[in-house]
Amino acid sequence: MIELRSVSYSYGGIRALDRVSLSIKRGERVALVGPNSSGKSTLARIMNALLLPCEGECIVDGVDTKADPMHARRAVGMVFQDPDSQIVAHRVLDDVAFGPRNLGLPEKEVQRRVFEALKAVGLEPDGEAQRLSGGQKQLLAIAGVLAMRPSYVILDEPTAFLDCRGSRLVEDAISGLKGLGVVIITHDMEEAARADRIIALSGGRVVADSTPERFFSDDAQLAMAGVEPPYSFRLRKASIPAPMAHEVVRSCR
Numbered sequence: 410m411i412e413l414r415s416v417s418y419s420y421g422g423i424r425a426l427d428r429v430s431l432s433i434k435r436g437e438r439v440a441l442v443g444p445n446s447s448g449k450s451t452l453a454r455i456m457n458a459l460l461l462p463c464e465g466e467c468i469v470d471g472v473d474t475k476a477d478p479m480h481a482r483r484a485v486g487m488v489f490q491d492p493d494s495q496i497v498a499h500r501v502l503d504d505v506a507f508g509p510r511n512l513g514l515p516e517k518e519v520q521r522r523v524f525e526a527l528k529a530v531g532l533e534p535d536g537e538a539q540r541l542s543g544g545q546k547q548l549l550a551i552a553g554v555l556a557m558r559p560s561y562v563i564l565d566e567p568t569a570f571l572d573c574r575g576s577r578l579v580e581d582a583i584s585g586l587k588g589l590g591v592v593i594i595t596h597d598m599e600e601a602a603r604a605d606r607i608i609a610l611s612g613g614r615v616v617a618d619s620t621p622e623r624f625f626s627d628d629a630q631l632a633m634a635g636v637e638p639p640y641s642f643r644l645r646k647a648s649i650p651a652p653m654a655h656e657v658v659r660s661c662r
């Protein structure tokens with residue numbers, strides 16, 4: 410479990426997180442939502458120890474990130490918005506192998522991890538990384554993280570730069586991530602609605618932590634989080650059967 414206990418973080422005089430307490434379990438899928446500058450990316454960086462709390466504690470599987478930041482960096486993989494900025498090697502195979510090779514693993518183990526990770530996201534091993542589509546590059550970034558065998562994966566607006574087709578590829582790959590704790594930072598409420606839980610931040614504070622169903626039904630929470638319910642939810646509320654509502658939304662995208 411990733412557990413934050415009253416975590417605050419400031420960049421100089423800017424308080425980005427203010428006494429945030431929450432937990433993320435392995436196997437659950439959590440959407441992190443909230444307006445710009447509400448602290449979502451800072452929270453992600455606290456969880457994988459790229460940043461350490463100014464106050465409070467972040468505990469990853471029982472280990473305090475201040476005591477052992479490398480433990481959290483291994484356990485919590487990060488995928489960022491921009492697929493191009495995450496490519497580190499010319500060939501697809503070498504790109505995914507980059508992390509495991511840096512761990513000093515035997516080449517046989519590196520290759521096993523590379524092929525498993527590529528299979529998990531549905532990417533072919535041959536080819537050049539820069540020739541992939543935007544969506545495929547994002548799959549490559551996810552494969553690179555999976556090859557490190559994390560317990561949790563945080564995706565910071567993974568579909569923000571992608572077209573409809575690329576977004577669908579990435580969404581399908583994320584749905585296939587079983588057994589890991591998955592945190593998706595998103596402004597897309599359709600994406601948030603597919604999570605088990607939604608955590609909303611505003612002004613660096615947690616203003617909601619509940620199921621999508623409850624979150625999207627609670628006008629006060631929605632107002633505090635500065636978001637609106639997704640189209641599929643509104644259609645459902647208008648008594649259109651869920652599968653049909655889902656299809657309407659898919660065909661609209």
Ligand SMILES: Nc1ncnc2c1ncn2[C@@H]1O[C@H](COP(=O)(O)OP(=O)(O)OP(=O)(O)O)[C@@H](O)[C@H]1O
Binds near residue numbers: 423425447452
């Ligand atoms: N490196 C930095 N230096 C100074 N201030 C920063 C830095 N990174 C973030 N901040 C500030 O911290 C606050 C929270 O930013 P953060 O990026 O965590 O929010 P966010 O919810 O991820 O925003 P967005 O949705 O725009 O990506 C903002 O006021 C932001 O300006």
